[in-house]
Amino acid sequence: MATDTAQPDGAGPGGEPEQLPGPRSARPAGPLPAGRAGRAPRKRGERSRAASVGLHAGLLVAACIAVFPPLWLLVTSFKPKSETFSLSFVSDFTLGNYDHVLNDTAFLTWFGNSVLIVLVTTVIGVFISSTTGYALSRFRFPGMRPLMWTLLITQMFPFAVLIVPLYNLMSRYGLLNQPVALVVTYLTIAVPFCAWMMKGFFDTVPVAIDESGRVDGLSPFGVFWRLIMPLARPGLAVTGFYTFVTAWAEVAYATAFMTGEENLTLAGGLQTFVNQHTQDWHLMTAAAVLIAVPATLVFGYAQRHLQSGLTAGSTKA
Amino acid sequence: MADAVTPPGTVPARAAEAPRGARGPRRRADAPPGRLRRRLSTYWYAWAMVAPVVAVIGVIIGWPLVRGLWLSLTDADEANVERRIGVNRIEATYEFVGLDNYLDVLRDDVFWDRLGWTVLWTVACVGITFTLGLTLATMLNRAFRGRTLYRMALILPWAIPAFVSVFAWRMLFNERNGILNGVLGNGGIDAVPWLSDPTWAKVSVIAVNVWLGVPFMLIAMLGALQSIPAEQYEAAEMDGANAWQRFTNITLPGVRPVAMTVVLLSTIWTFNMFPVIFLLTRGGPAGSTDILVTEAFRLAFVSSPRDFANSATWGVLILLLLVLFALAYRKALRKQGEVW
Numbered sequence: 001m002a003t004d005t006a007q008p009d010g011a012g013p014g015g016e017p018e019q020l021p022g023p024r025s026a027r028p029a030g031p032l033p034a035g036r037a038g039r040a041p042r043k044r045g046e047r048s049r050a051a052s053v054g055l056h057a058g059l060l061v062a063a064c065i066a067v068f069p070p071l072w073l074l075v076t077s078f079k080p081k082s083e084t085f086s087l088s089f090v091s092d093f094t095l096g097n098y099d100h101v102l103n104d105t106a107f108l109t110w111f112g113n114s115v116l117i118v119l120v121t122t123v124i125g126v127f128i129s130s131t132t133g134y135a136l137s138r139f140r141f142p143g144m145r146p147l148m149w150t151l152l153i154t155q156m157f158p159f160a161v162l163i164v165p166l167y168n169l170m171s172r173y174g175l176l177n178q179p180v181a182l183v184v185t186y187l188t189i190a191v192p193f194c195a196w197m198m199k200g201f202f203d204t205v206p207v208a209i210d211e212s213g214r215v216d217g218l219s220p221f222g223v224f225w226r227l228i229m230p231l232a233r234p235g236l237a238v239t240g241f242y243t244f245v246t247a248w249a250e251v252a253y254a255t256a257f258m259t260g261e262e263n264l265t266l267a268g269g270l271q272t273f274v275n276q277h278t279q280d281w282h283l284m285t286a287a288a289v290l291i292a293v294p295a296t297l298v299f300g301y302a303q304r305h306l307q308s309g310l311t312a313g314s315t316k317a
Numbered sequence: 318m319a320d321a322v323t324p325p326g327t328v329p330a331r332a333a334e335a336p337r338g339a340r341g342p343r344r345r346a347d348a349p350p351g352r353l354r355r356r357l358s359t360y361w362y363a364w365a366m367v368a369p370v371v372a373v374i375g376v377i378i379g380w381p382l383v384r385g386l387w388l389s390l391t392d393a394d395e396a397n398v399e400r401r402i403g404v405n406r407i408e409a410t411y412e413f414v415g416l417d418n419y420l421d422v423l424r425d426d427v428f429w430d431r432l433g434w435t436v437l438w439t440v441a442c443v444g445i446t447f448t449l450g451l452t453l454a455t456m457l458n459r460a461f462r463g464r465t466l467y468r469m470a471l472i473l474p475w476a477i478p479a480f481v482s483v484f485a486w487r488m489l490f491n492e493r494n495g496i497l498n499g500v501l502g503n504g505g506i507d508a509v510p511w512l513s514d515p516t517w518a519k520v521s522v523i524a525v526n527v528w529l530g531v532p533f534m535l536i537a538m539l540g541a542l543q544s545i546p547a548e549q550y551e552a553a554e555m556d557g558a559n560a561w562q563r564f565t566n567i568t569l570p571g572v573r574p575v576a577m578t579v580v581l582l583s584t585i586w587t588f589n590m591f592p593v594i595f596l597l598t599r600g601g602p603a604g605s606t607d608i609l610v611t612e613a614f615r616l617a618f619v620s621s622p623r624d625f626a627n628s629a630t631w632g633v634l635i636l637l638l639l640v641l642f643a644l645a646y647r648k649a650l651r652k653q654g655e656v657w
Contacts, residue, residue, distance in 0.1 A: 056461075063471055066531075067470050069474075069489060070477055072489065085495070087500070156639050157378065158588070160635050161382065162381050164628045164629045165388060167618075168384065168393075171399075184377055185377070219362075245478070251592040292478060299476035
């Protein structure tokens with residue numbers, strides 16, 4: 001993917017501590033010609049053949065373990081019900097599971113519910129956390145320190161302490177089974193973390209830009225909206241991505257607040273395929289693949305920014 | 318937070334202290350409105366920008382938190398809370414019972430069992446995840462063919478929503494038909510009761526959580542490793558340090574700041590990790606894999622009748638434990654001279 005263009009330092013000064021700008025042709029397998037003609041001292045940054053083999057073997061095993069479960073899910077989704085648990089990779093290739101999931105279950109409704117909830121949460125969450133992050137980064141105002149502490153502390157809140165009172169409040173105001181209940185709830189998870197992270201990003205944008213904007217006659221909001229927001233796009237991508245992933249994959253609130261088949265989100269819907277009463281593994285795999293694909297695409301888009309975003313956010317904390 | 322809203326009630330107090338700074342009687346007269354207006358005109362845009370977040374935190378975190386505390390002091394359950402049936406509203410009839418819930422929970426063995434397992438689960442998950450993440454990051458942090466490919470494969474578990482992966486693992490773990498037991502069976506080994514034996518179930522949930530958690534550690538640690546200046550390694554090599562010495566004396570201290578934050582975050586997340594256990598074993602067999610949060614969820618939403626008061630009590634206790642942990646962690650960091 002684009003990772004290598006985004007951070008070429010994998011082979012550069014910071015990335016490879018043992019590598020000098022020496023000859024790179026003999027890289028993977030060590031010095032070939034030196035093998036028999038006496039032991040030439042190994043150059044810096046070159047590995048012995050054994051180290052190279054060990055490196056690749058270790059990484060290969062780890063990569064296989066990482067990839068296998070999702071891969072098996074994908075493979076199984078193309079098998080008919082009778083072959084679900086067969087050990088071969090392909091047996092009786094069929095698209096029937098997808099057909100059934102899409103046409104004979106409420107999957108598309110769940111998908112719609114999830115998309116609606118996640119999009120609204122992401123837009124609201126990113127917007128209000130970036131205004132807060134900007135204010136925290138640029139202004140010294142009364143109430144700033146308490147606010148920062150509150151943001152830090154609320155990140156640690158276990159959902160278990162909020163879920164029961166939230167449930168009772170939602171049921172009192174008739175919001176159970178309404179998308180807005182989940183949007184509001186997911187904001188509690190996403191906003192504190194995102195605001196903190198956006199502050200880290202805005203800290204990296206030079207204040208001189210704000211000042212020149214003010215000199216040219218922009219209001220503080222104009223500076224924020226027209227100058228700083230466009231510059232903070234990587235930060236927005238990371239926070240938006242975080243909110244998206246959190247909301248897309250949230251299980252506890254979605255299970256508790258949404259009941260009734262047409263109100264479920266994907267996290268609740270997937271549970272209906274395999275539970276005490278039904279064991280439709282073949283349908284579950286197809287639905288799981290359909291759920292995972294959008295999330296993986298969003299992840300693939302955002303992961304370029306992820307590493308810098310994480311370190312910026314974490315070291316600034 | 319209270320300041321950010323500028324409660325109007327504080328105006329007289331401010332007015333009283335304002336004249337002290339003012340100099341003649343003439344200015345004294347219009348000092349009170351001036352002070353407030355000056356604060357408003359100086360800070361109004363900052364306050365306006367943080368207002369939405371303050372509202373969110375106050376209304377949907379602060380208020381429920383207070384209500385949760387209150388519920389934990391009552392005997393609220395499914396039968397006596399306020400609810401709607403059709404258009405009819407049934408008023409709440411639960412009563413204040415003081416600290417009874419807390420005493421009951423703390424006297425009961427269940428809480429201590431769950432707490433012990435939760436601690437073990439957290440330590441095991443974070444420890445293994447961190448070790449694996451750092452090891453893989455060290456292996457990836459060099460130039461070789463296929464690096465990007467390995468990196469992409471290794472962060473795949475992060476890209477897929479956790480609940481989907483958990484279902485994938487449930488399929489692999491399936492005792493009669495799952496592929497793990499299928500492969501073991503071909504090798505002549507008896508089927509392992511992955512999810513139905515208390516000990517194996519614990520191993521399985523930890524394994525799945527480690528699988529889910531390694532990519533985050535890996536990416537965070539790669540970032541940390543790349544921030545270590547290469548000169549340090551060169552100097553150490555000149556001085557004759559071998560690979561292990563370079564690792565313990567340069568790499569480990571170098572990744573420490575990031576590692577501290579990441580371990581703290583990861584501990585809190587694992588402590589509160591709901592989906593893995595809830596979806597993989599539902600806390601079973603017989604509650605042996607229930608951590609504190611899944612137990613609290615079960616009390617309020619799975620068991621019948623739904624016991625809201627007790628669940629709220631567990632929630633408050635969980636929060637207290639986390640706060641204590643964070644304070645201790647911070648103190649430990651302070652002692653070692655970290656500024657955090």
